[in-house]
Amino acid sequence: MPLLSVENLRVELKTREGVFPVIDDVSFSLEEGQNLAIVGESGCGKSMTALALMGLVPQPVGRLAAGKILFAGEDLAQVSETRMRSLRGNEISMIFQEPMTSLNPVYTTGEQIAEVLRRHQGLGTKAAWEHAVELLDAVGIPNPRARADSYPHQMSGGQRQRVMIAIALACRPKILIADEPTTALDVTVQAQIFELLRGLRREFGTALILITHDMGAVAEMADRVIVMYAGRKAEEGPVDAVLETPRHPYTKGLIACVPHLMDNVTEDRPELFEIPGIVPPLSSFGEDACLFRSRSEQCTGKCYEARPEERVIGEQIVACWSAY
Amino acid sequence: MPLLDVRDLVVRFPLKRPNLLAPRPYLTAVDGVSFNIERGETLAIVGESGSGKTTTALAVARLVEAQGGQVTLAGQDMLSLEGDGLREARRRFQFIFQDPYSSLNPRLRASEIVAEPLRSLGGTAPEEIQSKVDELFAAVGLRPEQQRLFPHQFSGGQRQRLGIARALGPQPDLIICDEPVSALDVAVQAQILNLLRRLQAERGLTYLFISHDLGVVQHMCDHVAVMYHGNIVEHADRLTLFNTPQHDYTKALLAAVPSVGKRRRDTAHESAGAGSA
Numbered sequence: 001m002p003l004l005s006v007e008n009l010r011v012e013l014k015t016r017e018g019v020f021p022v023i024d025d026v027s028f029s030l031e032e033g034q035n036l037a038i039v040g041e042s043g044c045g046k047s048m049t050a051l052a053l054m055g056l057v058p059q060p061v062g063r064l065a066a067g068k069i070l071f072a073g074e075d076l077a078q079v080s081e082t083r084m085r086s087l088r089g090n091e092i093s094m095i096f097q098e099p100m101t102s103l104n105p106v107y108t109t110g111e112q113i114a115e116v117l118r119r120h121q122g123l124g125t126k127a128a129w130e131h132a133v134e135l136l137d138a139v140g141i142p143n144p145r146a147r148a149d150s151y152p153h154q155m156s157g158g159q160r161q162r163v164m165i166a167i168a169l170a171c172r173p174k175i176l177i178a179d180e181p182t183t184a185l186d187v188t189v190q191a192q193i194f195e196l197l198r199g200l201r202r203e204f205g206t207a208l209i210l211i212t213h214d215m216g217a218v219a220e221m222a223d224r225v226i227v228m229y230a231g232r233k234a235e236e237g238p239v240d241a242v243l244e245t246p247r248h249p250y251t252k253g254l255i256a257c258v259p260h261l262m263d264n265v266t267e268d269r270p271e272l273f274e275i276p277g278i279v280p281p282l283s284s285f286g287e288d289a290c291l292f293r294s295r296s297e298q299c300t301g302k303c304y305e306a307r308p309e310e311r312v313i314g315e316q317i318v319a320c321w322s323a324y
Numbered sequence: 325m326p327l328l329d330v331r332d333l334v335v336r337f338p339l340k341r342p343n344l345l346a347p348r349p350y351l352t353a354v355d356g357v358s359f360n361i362e363r364g365e366t367l368a369i370v371g372e373s374g375s376g377k378t379t380t381a382l383a384v385a386r387l388v389e390a391q392g393g394q395v396t397l398a399g400q401d402m403l404s405l406e407g408d409g410l411r412e413a414r415r416r417f418q419f420i421f422q423d424p425y426s427s428l429n430p431r432l433r434a435s436e437i438v439a440e441p442l443r444s445l446g447g448t449a450p451e452e453i454q455s456k457v458d459e460l461f462a463a464v465g466l467r468p469e470q471q472r473l474f475p476h477q478f479s480g481g482q483r484q485r486l487g488i489a490r491a492l493g494p495q496p497d498l499i500i501c502d503e504p505v506s507a508l509d510v511a512v513q514a515q516i517l518n519l520l521r522r523l524q525a526e527r528g529l530t531y532l533f534i535s536h537d538l539g540v541v542q543h544m545c546d547h548v549a550v551m552y553h554g555n556i557v558e559h560a561d562r563l564t565l566f567n568t569p570q571h572d573y574t575k576a577l578l579a580a581v582p583s584v585g586k587r588r589r590d591t592a593h594e595s596a597g598a599g600s601a
Contacts, residue, residue, distance in 0.1 A: 041509045041510060041511055042509055157373075186372040186373055186536060187372070187536065187537075187538070187577060187580040187581055188372060188576060188577065188580045189372075190580065190582070191579070191580035191582075194582070213509065213510045214510070214582070215584050216539075216581065216582035216583045216584055217582050219582060219583065219584045219586065219587035220582035220583075220586075220587065221582075239587070240587070243584055243587060253511060254510060254511065255584060257510060257511055257513070257514035258510055258513070258514070258539060259514075259517070259539040259540050259542060259543035259544075260539050260583050260584055260585055261538050261539045261542055261566075261578065261581050261583050261585070262542065262566070262585065263585065264567065265542060265562060265563055265566040265567050266563075267563070269543060271518050271521070272514040272517055272518050272543065273514060274511075274514045274515050274518060275511040275514070276515075278479050278481065278509075278511075278512065279509075
């Protein structure tokens with residue numbers, strides 16, 4: 001049985017123009033210790049998926065309209081707020097893109113880690129502090145005992161992200177959701193954070209859901225990938241298969257539009273592949289048609305008439321009428 | 325003769341005195357940097373945040389004050405210019421900024437944003453300005469009817485196109501692109517990078533391209549300068565730098581980039597190994 005399985009999830013946002021699904025009938029599952037990546041442009045619903053799993057869909061504009069989030073036999077879509085609060089940060093944790101704005105500036109980093117331990121594990125003040133220092137050490141902060149007394153503004157971006165990871169891992173969660181964890185960081189620091197996340201997975205067996213727009217990060221970190229577009233799943237499959245033979249035109253575009261670092265650089269520099277246009281506005285989400293049709297070259301009449309069904313091709317699941 | 329020649333550029337920022345009597349300490353952000361760019365080429369400056377790459381560009385454009393060194397643009401010394409001479413010289417380099425959201429005046433219509441440098445930096449007769457704006461809008465791929473809109477009505481990629489049109493207006497010798505695509509969505513980045521290269525080919529533009537994204541740099545530049553702690557640690561042409569990096573820092577930077585190619589190769593290795601076993 002998978003650790004987490006999401007079935008036909010639908011999250012709606014209420015706007016002035018009406019109610020639209022930001023997540024539209026998305027299903028996936030996560031095995032224990034697996035690294036799953038969710039990729040897509042901004043506005044494709046990948047962060048909203050993470051928030052739905054955490055029970056943090058923004059209220060009152062957002063609503064979990066349908067579907068199940070099964071975690072260890074419990075449907076997280078149905079549980080009470082009290083129960084969710086005891087799971088959040090304990091069984092399922094999340095780290096965010098901008099470590100400066102997600103840490104509390106007026107508490108020391110040690111206190112922010114210790115708080116989680118006191119709250120969820122019922123440790124005493126002193127034991128929690130000691131454990132916080134150990135965690136800072138585990139995420140690779142030098143001189144952890146002294147740094148536990150530092151405030152977030154006294155640390156660099158990479159160190160803040162390490163503190164975020166220490167907070168998230170304090171209770172040894174089964175699932176860690178990382179929402180663009182390295183977007184605000186330098187490449188060298190990004191490599192260190194990735195290495196840290198991989199090491200922690202080996203040590204604690206935590207399953208990771210990595211939310212990113214960078215296919216390079218997917219290649220580096222994940223076993224399985226879901227490509228999301230306009231609130232729907234465009235393609236899903238093992239990372240190797242998807243990178244080798246992307247079947248959805250959006251996946252192909254996402255891989256081809258980025259200038260990848262090559263080993264053997266030559267004089268030859270072809271133009272980058274462009275995905276024309278931008279993500280459609282929220283008001284067209286939920287239409288019974290392919291939402292990628294205006295940006296796709298291989299579009300047929302069918303793309304205007306019906307939402308593409310998810311089909312299994314080889315190891316991959318693809319939602320495109322003309323994929324093969 | 326190179327279009328831009330920078331020699332031993334030094335920029336220092338004053339720090340707070342530790343106490344009243346102590347001498348004022350300085351942070352040396354750019355520490356004796358030298359490079360040059362030929363007309364029609366692209367030089368990329370890469371490095372981590374805090375390595376001094378943006379400060380170097382700002383000092384070249386006289387937007388921060390340099391404490392030492394020489395900057396020569398097409399034979400003219402830039403650092404000694406003052407007053408009208410400086411204003412006249414500013415026409416010759418333009419900036420494309422990282423964040424297209426905060427670098428456009430929200431109260432001006434798109435046509436005004438593009439027309440403003442044409443007016444204030446001179447060189448264009450008032451009656452020609454509208455036709456020039458039309459031409460610039462077409463060149464960067466914006467529709468004529470979009471001239472009436474305000475910046476908030478554009479998407480991120482379109483705003484960056486507006487920034488490019490504004491920079492092209494005064495026909496500068498040098499365009500400084502400071503992380504021009506890092507605030508944009510992946511799919512939109514390709515559109516802007518292709519546009520920049522197309523404009524360079526059509527108009528013979530010279531770019532000083534600042535980026536931390538080595539994939540983008542590899543695609544865009546002819547020469548690369550790698551900066552670390554205010555110094556250029558390696559400066560080479562594109563093929564040499566990426567194929568045979570010399571400095572350890574350059575190698576570390578290249579190794580840190582996650583890439584799709586690396587994974588494909590690793591998998592190929594594994595399956596080849598498994599096949600022979």
